[in-house]
Amino acid sequence: MFRGTYSVSLDAKGRLAIPARFREHLQSSDVSRLVFTKDPDHCLALYPEPEWILIEQKLRQLPSLKQSVRNLKRLLIGNAHDVDIDAQGRVLLPLKLREYAGLDKRVAMVGQVDRIEVWNEDTWNARCEEWQESIDLDDLTADADLGSLVI
Template sequence: MFRGVNPINLDAKGRMAIPARYREQITGCCDGCLVATIDPDDRCLLLYPLQEWEEIQKKIEALPSLNPVARRLQRLLIGHATDLDMDANGRLLLPAPLREYAGLDKKIVLLGQGRKFEIWSESRWAETRDEYLQVAEGAEMPEEMQSLSL
């Protein structure tokens, strides 16, 4: 289970260090094998342990390829999916095309989302978070959430 907001610096080669608190869990669940792809709705990356990604990819592949929306998702998500291996120092090399898509430079944010991470430019995440908070002020709580005690 991945959670939390983690500020990280990318090095000059495009490598990011996975925070130490996640490394053992990533090694245990997928032997350091991860998959990164683009988020088609937001300019960020999605980072999955290999097994999680394989389940999602099966579902995406099963979508009807003659449906234009399904085909778009197949091309974007599977087409950009890239296998990444965490090195002995807990680092991942993010390929240039993925970094460019998400606008990643020196300062990034690794955002835990349960069974996956999102990787954001620090400034884009701050803007998006603030937009979410503004929208939430006037939004009606979904019925499923009303029974939760926070």
């Protein structure tokens, strides 16, 4: 399970060190191959390969006659890149994906239970402020499924 936010540096070659907590989870799950893809929010999604296979299976079941489904498949599958974790716990981000997410030196790696989101750190911080201001607690508590999550 991936949770928490970690600030890391992207090196000049486009390599990103996976935070130790995330690496521990991957190692305990015996995962050494990951899949990067674009996320509609202009960050990157990083999946352990077994999780990515489940995503592909779900995408395959969606009705391809819908334009929005075809577009989603193109975005996710068409931009998916398999990467291996090197001996130093790093992964190489393809240039096209770095450009898409605006990744430069400082990167936020954000655990999202089954995947890791990879953000430009400044963008992540700005979006966090926007999201915090947009949360409507009354709306959340009115929803029977989400109401039990609100403290």
